[in-house]
Amino acid sequence: MPITSLRRLPVLTSALLFSALCALPPALHAQSATPPAKPQNKSKPAKDKQHAKPGERKTAPKAQQARKAPVKKKALPEEQGEFVNFNEWKDVRRFIDEMVERNGFDRAELNKLLAQTRYLDTAIQLIKPAPSNKPKNWAAYRARFIDPVRINAGVEFWNTHGVALARAEAQYGVPMEIIVGIIGVETVYGRNTGNFRVMDAITTLAFDYPNTPNRDARMAFFRGELENTLLLARDAHIDPLSLRGSYAGAIGWPQFMPGSIREYAVDFDGDGKIDLRNSPVDAIGSVAHYLAVHGWQRGEPVAFPTTVSSDNRQWEGLLNQGLEAKYTEEQLQAAGATVSAPTLPAGMRFGLVDLQNGTGPTEYWLATNNFFAITHYNRSYFYAMSVAELGRAVAAARNR
Known part of the structure; x- marks a missing residue:
């Protein structure tokens, strides 16, 4: 059966995340010829507990939007980083020059901030790509996210925030179960939003990204996100060092990067500020807005x-x-791909997606534009399918 919505609201007119990794101008090259020695972190990198947006803590939403505050976890040693003087790095000094000239930042304040920023070797280790010889396994990936803990938490989240979810669906056209699926996959509904200082993670990756074929592009991306972090903190009147998130710098319930917060986040609870760290309602509206913008x-x-x-x-x-x-039903059939559904929607185009299962049989799917809209959030077929399936599982559990 196709993956689609289990329940639809009446269609209303509507206006309108992160192109998971938006393109930014080419970066200046790495450090000076003899950068300070990197700290040696001998502890084993721990998997980041991730998945959400920033701002000041809000007062509790209205009664129907009440929620339990996520427990604040103490940072582990591998999440705290180690001291290096980033101000001595040539490319950091160039970055500061750009920030002063382009955005009017005070040079002394930036020097002070970067003197307090720590090198995060854990981010370096966790950002490295998986070994290319390791087979992909959709069944194993799916089991991590479509599990009783997430499903039960999703039911509670939906029951608590059903009004906001319905409003987001009506305004942006994104089904409630898809919004629920994304927030569940990202952070288990605010439970695991990450405990790394965003400044530590993004600065480390911006100036010392691992040696991969796309290193220059990735450093350019993270330098852009470092700029967005500084602008976000200035606009929201918050200390940049107070922002906590994933090892890659993603923030809050929906795990938006700072640039995506600035571009796509919305004040969906109407309290006058955007706060993805503390407002699940802002997270709901922002996820829906992001997907609507991305197709x-x-x-x-x-x-x-x-x-x-x-x-x-x-x-x-x-x-x-x-x-x-990009392909029509006729093109797919001519190429040897057939659909078990009685009929496909007329005029719709599809992409052919393979979900590999290690040594087991591969699953094949015809993906619509909505599937690919989810991949803008995370460029992974596994991710997009797990979002759709978790949302559907939560919806089914609510209806039991």
Whole structure:
């Protein structure tokens, strides 16, 4: 059966995350020829507890929006980083020059801030790509996210914030279960938003990203996010060092990067400020707004299961052709991909998606524009499918 909404609201007119990693101008090159020695972190990197947006703590929302405050966890040693004097790094000094000239920051204040910023070796270790020889396994990935803990927490979240979820669906066209799926996958509904200082994580990655083929592009991205962190903190009148998040610098219930907060986050609870760290209602509206901006089509499904021919293997050429739905039903059938659903929506285009299962059989799906809208949040087929399936599982559990 296709993955689609289990329940639809009447269609209303509406206006309108992060292009998971938005493109930014090329970066200046790395450190000076002889940067200060990096601290040696001998502790084993711990997996980050992640997944959410910033601002001042809000007063409790109205009665129907009441929630339990997430427990504040004490930072572990590997989350605290170690001292290096970033102000001695040539590229950091160039970055400061740019911030003073472009954004009017005070040089002495930036020097003071960066003197307090720590090098986070844990971020370096966790950001490294998985070994290329390790087989992908959709079943194992799915089991991490479609589990009783997340499903039960999702039911509680939906019951608590149903009014806000319904309003977001009506305004932006994104189904409630998709919003619930994203916040559940990202942070288990605010339980695991990350405990790394965002300044530590982003500064480390901006100036000492691991040696990978895309190192320059990734450092450019994180330097852009460092600039956005500084601007976000200045605009919200908060201390940049107070921002906590994932090892990559993602913040709050929906795990928005600072640049995405500035561009896509909304004040959905109407209290006059955007606060993804403490307001699940702002998180709900911001997730829906992000997906709407990135191509979500109201009322359309997410994906349809398909079978592929072992004789006509032209379908292999349709795999990995970008994060967009570009093929007609007729093109897919001619290439050997057929759909078990009685009929596909007329005129819709699809992408062919493979979900590999290690040594087991691969699953194949026809993905719609809505599936690919989710991949703008995280550029992973596994991620997009787990969001859709978690949302559907939570919706089914509520209806039992």
